[in-house]
Amino acid sequence: MxxxxxxxxxxxxxxxxxxxxxxxxxxxxxxxxxxxxxxxxxxxxxxxxxxxxxxxxxxxxxxxxxxxxxxxxxxxxxxxxxxxxxxxxxxxxxxxxxxxxxxxxxxxxxxxxxxxxxxxxxxxxxxxxxxxxxxxxxxxxxxxxxxxxxxxxxxxxxxxxxxxxxxxxxxxxxxxxxxxxxxxxxxxxxxxxxxxxxxxxxxxxxxxxxxxxxxTASILRETESIYQQKIEEEIDRIIVDNNDSYKISIDLLSESKSKNTVLFELLHPKGFNNDQVREIIQSLDGEAGKTFFSKTHRLVKDRKFLLLTRIEETSANRFYIEEDCLSIENPISLSFEHFEKKLDFRFSTSRQIAEFDADLLKFPLIIKKWDQGEYFQPLGMEGFKKISDFFVDEKISIPQKENTWILYSGSKVVWIIGKRMDNRFKITENTQKVFRIIYNQ
Known part of the structure; x- marks a missing residue:
């Protein structure tokens, strides 16, 4: 050996x-x-x-x-x-x-x-x-x-x-x-x-x-090298590289007999998945302005080009909230309160205030930007909804999306901060302790 x-x-x-x-x-x-x-x-x-x-x-x-x-x-x-x-x-x-x-x-x-x-x-x-x-x-x-x-x-x-x-x-x-x-x-x-x-x-x-x-694996490795060479030729043909961004010609991409494969190989290293690539291909004949996100990049469908740019690294940061924390100023200003739920308790109707059943939360809570493909259960709904679809329904602009922070308990969405709470953490008649968050916008 x-x-x-x-x-x-x-x-x-x-x-x-x-x-x-x-x-x-x-x-x-x-x-x-x-x-x-x-x-x-x-x-x-x-x-x-x-x-x-x-x-x-x-x-x-x-x-x-x-x-x-x-x-x-x-x-x-x-x-x-x-x-x-x-x-x-x-x-x-x-x-x-x-x-x-x-x-x-x-x-x-x-x-x-x-x-x-x-x-x-x-x-x-x-x-x-x-x-x-x-x-x-x-x-x-x-x-x-x-x-x-x-x-x-x-x-x-x-x-x-x-x-x-x-x-x-x-x-x-x-x-x-x-x-x-x-x-x-x-x-x-x-x-x-x-x-x-x-x-x-x-x-x-x-x-x-x-x-x-x-x-078979050995044969496929050799096949992959040939495949990769052809893919790189196709990618070079359809893109204009501007430093940290790409302009992908929609006309040249549409002409390719392997456009799904070429686009996947181009976008997958940037964090986009198969489903997103299929959606992008389907959008090629549609109106300009449709936007797709991965964790690190944003792709916008323009009239003649797909515009791929890197999202600022700061948007990928995550921040932790311990149970005894009273307030934070970074990345946004939030105040926190714990109290027993009394008979005369009344929910706040302000979007800047969110109140949850404290016993349903797992600390430390996490604040970070949203990820493409994530779901949550909007307050008052039994079913789940994609966060991206919620943004579309609420007519939230691209800059607003990029500046929206999400509160999580473990991997579950708790609150799209300043916009909508998640139904899974709502206060009910069985709630004994309330956790209140005030968004000091």
């Missing part, structure tokens, strides 16, 4: 012998094998270990194992602790996604602070198969179907030449210590469900399923 490892690095041009590399090591068999192979080649590396605090004593035992192993072998180790459950709750995302975001954010910080060249992860062929199936289930383009790439930016994956059986056999023959992760057997995680249930069903149909899918 040592020789195959070296040959794969050379074949894929993953790094040079002088590169300094951070290894992401969990303590599991895959990453421990990767670290051992780096040691055998006498490469310049340090180790980064994440404690996500998801498995109690097991997570702490993994950290202790890594500290002992690296200490005994004179390997420099960096450890970070994460409150993964809290982060997932605040961001309104899955635990898997939260762990991914947390670790890669930290890895990027480490690369920059240590001035290292690359980060190596221990993904292998079985991970590639699982990723292809996950992407297929979500709906993806050719890039997603080609699975995990050997190198993406500063991230390298030097074990993609090997499968799990080869890795286990090498660990056994080289007597490599490692930790078992009990969560790998839990079917609640999407990847584990695919690993333990779906792939075995495919292997009943064809025992060579994993091998064939890896071969």
């Amino acid at each position: 040592h020789l195959e490892f070296q040959q794969y690095i050379e074949k894929e041009k993953l790094f040079s012998p002088t590169d300094k590399i951070i290894l992401a090591v969990s303590g599991g068999v895959d990453s421990m094998v990767m670290m051992e192979l780096f040691r055998q080649l006498n490469l310049d590396f340090v180790v980064a270990h994440c404690n996500f605090r998801l498995r109690g004593h097991e997570s702490d035992a993994d950290e202790i194992f890594m500290r002992d192993y690296c200490g005994e072998n004179a390997i420099e180790l960096f450890v970070n602790h994460f409150d993964t459950l809290e982060y997932a709750k605040l961001e309104g995302i899955s635990i898997e996604m939260a762990a991914r975001e947390l670790r890669y954010n930290w890895f990027n910080e480490l690369i920059e602070s240590l001035q290292y060249d690359l980060l190596a992860t221990a993904h292998h062929q079985d991970d590639l198969v699982e990723t292809m199936l996950i992407n297929l289930s979500r709906g993806t383009g050719i890039r997603g179907l080609s699975g995990i790439q050997p190198k993406t930016g500063k991230i390298i994956r030097p074990l993609l030449f090997a499968n799990r059986i080869q890795i286990m056999n090498f660990a056994s023959s080289a007597q490599i210590s490692f930790r078992e992760d009990s969560s790998n057997e839990e079917l609640v995680y999407q990847r584990n469900l695919i690993r333990h249930k779906i792939i075995p069903l495919f292997e009943e149909i064809n025992p060579a399923f994993r091998k064939n899918l890896n071969r």
Whole structure:
């Protein structure tokens, strides 16, 4: 395996012998094998270990194992602790996604602070198969179907030449210590469900399923390079690049036989999704002025061009309100009151004042700008409505949209500040405590 490892690095041009590399090591068999192979080649590396605090004593035992192993072998180790459950709750995302975001954010910080060249992860062929199936289930383009790439930016994956059986056999023959992760057997995680249930069903149909899918991924990677070259030619043909903005010719885009694909490849890196791209295509023959948003960009349909511009970074900021906070001045001026609901309580009719059932709120509350595709339940309605549709119905202009702040409890909208409250947090006859917010506009 040592020789195959070296040959794969050379074949894929993953790094040079002088590169300094951070290894992401969990303590599991895959990453421990990767670290051992780096040691055998006498490469310049340090180790980064994440404690996500998801498995109690097991997570702490993994950290202790890594500290002992690296200490005994004179390997420099960096450890970070994460409150993964809290982060997932605040961001309104899955635990898997939260762990991914947390670790890669930290890895990027480490690369920059240590001035290292690359980060190596221990993904292998079985991970590639699982990723292809996950992407297929979500709906993806050719890039997603080609699975995990050997190198993406500063991230390298030097074990993609090997499968799990080869890795286990090498660990056994080289007597490599490692930790078992009990969560790998839990079917609640999407990847584990695919690993333990779906792939075995495919292997009943064809025992060579994993091998064939890896071969397909290799073919698709070559196909993608050809595809990408053609896409770039089409993009160059239809856009006029003005620094941080684009003018996309509607006439030239409409002439393209692959306009949906070309526009998706152009806009997806800017945060737009498939549904938005379809809406934009449908708007090409419509009136000027229709606007579409991603988290980072705004696209306006003009008479002859689609105008794509970056949204100011300040609009992506988020601000937290603790339960004992009395007022804030940034990003907007708000005052807060807590009090018991009395029999003579009367709702305020002012749009500048919002009153909620305090027991339904989860602190800290969050204030940030709205995201495209978000829904809320307007006060007095049983159904949900897109925030973007609410803005249209209220005839709110583009500058007003960009200056509108939203209050959230976890991932749920509480109040489109100064405009409409959410029905899920309203005061009822059962309410005992009231949380009042005054918008000092």
